[in-house]
Amino acid sequence: MIYPWQQIQWQIVSQQIHTGRLAHAMLLTGVAGMGKLHFANQLAATVLCSNNSDQGACGQCHSCKLFAGESHPDHTLIAPDEAGKQIKIEQVRSLKDKQELTPTVSKWKTVIVNPADSMNISSNNSLLKLLEEPQDNTLIILISAYPEKLPITIISRCQQLVFSLTDNNTALQYIQNLGLSADQDNIERLLKLAKSAPLKVIELLESDVIQQVQAIEADFEMVLKGQGNPVQMAQNWQKYDLQLCFNHLQTLIQQRLVNLKDTLHSQQAEHYWYIYDCIVKSIKLTSLSNNINKILLIEQFIVSVMDKNWNQKTIID
Numbered sequence: 001m002i003y004p005w006q007q008i009q010w011q012i013v014s015q016q017i018h019t020g021r022l023a024h025a026m027l028l029t030g031v032a033g034m035g036k037l038h039f040a041n042q043l044a045a046t047v048l049c050s051n052n053s054d055q056g057a058c059g060q061c062h063s064c065k066l067f068a069g070e071s072h073p074d075h076t077l078i079a080p081d082e083a084g085k086q087i088k089i090e091q092v093r094s095l096k097d098k099q100e101l102t103p104t105v106s107k108w109k110t111v112i113v114n115p116a117d118s119m120n121i122s123s124n125n126s127l128l129k130l131l132e133e134p135q136d137n138t139l140i141i142l143i144s145a146y147p148e149k150l151p152i153t154i155i156s157r158c159q160q161l162v163f164s165l166t167d168n169n170t171a172l173q174y175i176q177n178l179g180l181s182a183d184q185d186n187i188e189r190l191l192k193l194a195k196s197a198p199l200k201v202i203e204l205l206e207s208d209v210i211q212q213v214q215a216i217e218a219d220f221e222m223v224l225k226g227q228g229n230p231v232q233m234a235q236n237w238q239k240y241d242l243q244l245c246f247n248h249l250q251t252l253i254q255q256r257l258v259n260l261k262d263t264l265h266s267q268q269a270e271h272y273w274y275i276y277d278c279i280v281k282s283i284k285l286t287s288l289s290n291n292i293n294k295i296l297l298i299e300q301f302i303v304s305v306m307d308k309n310w311n312q313k314t315i316i317d
């Protein structure tokens with residue numbers, strides 16, 4: 001079944017399925033750890049199932065068994081061969097050949113592209129052609145945590161479903177119900193880091209990220225005092241998840257700004273805003289490319305933050 005925070009999105013697609021108004025293409029967006037792939041699989045299985053209901057796929061029919069065994073002939077998953085790599089043009093082209101065949105087990109054909117933002121220009125163009133000539137009874141589901149990387153021509157041909165959580169309660173409750181041995185403070189800390197994505201928090205709880213966060217906090221404290229060693233810190237930080245690292249720094253500096261609220265125009269506040277801009281710029285750089293030079297990016301960030309002439313600089317992005 002779907003996760004508790006996906007109910008509204010499920011109602012939307014479920015209604016579309018049962019009124020015969022399902023979109024030809026969907027784009028599922030939201031930060032990592034919201035269970036987008038899980039939702040896409042549930043949706044595809046339901047569309048393919050010969051005995052589906054409002055609750056989803058029946059789980060019992062021939063189609064459902066094939067889907068669960070990852071061998072459904074009418075379903076295709078397109079993903080990079082390795083995490084972080086690109087989806088190749090041949091993979092999208094093979095889809096076109098498959099599209100022309102009639103479904104064999106189900107009445108529908110389904111495709112999941114995950115992550116859709118790992119397609120290069122030629123893969124995008126190839127997919128666009130498919131989206132421009134939608135086939136009957138075909139559902140293409142694109143998944144992306146970074147939809148800003150997708151061409152607008154693709155986005156505009158998809159029905160978009162956004163997965164987000166603005167309050168922590170749903171996530172907190174879900175995680176606590178799993179009975180994981182973590183105290184509430186740590187879970188809440190990780191929820192901030194993971195932008196409230198529950199599955200990301202669970203992944204982080206099983207990693208050493210709490211220690212990473214503490215190390216980053218200590219280093220950043222040094223940087224703010226102008227005592228950091230950019231080369232040494234870049235060596236340490238490049239082992240970390242940079243997105244998380246910068247997200248955490250953003251939270252830290254936001255907290256400092258909140259604490260300063262009565263002196264918004266003080267030099268201290270302006271300095272924090274300058275650092276905030278440096279962080280935002282670094283977050284943008286890490287999210288826009290898969291092939292960034294991590295060490296260089298971290299060094300540049302630390303050097304910018306420690307720059308004594310910060311107030312004469314403008315952040316260009």
Ligand SMILES: [Zn+2]
Pocket residue numbers: 049050051052057058059060061062063064
């Ligand atoms: Zn079924």
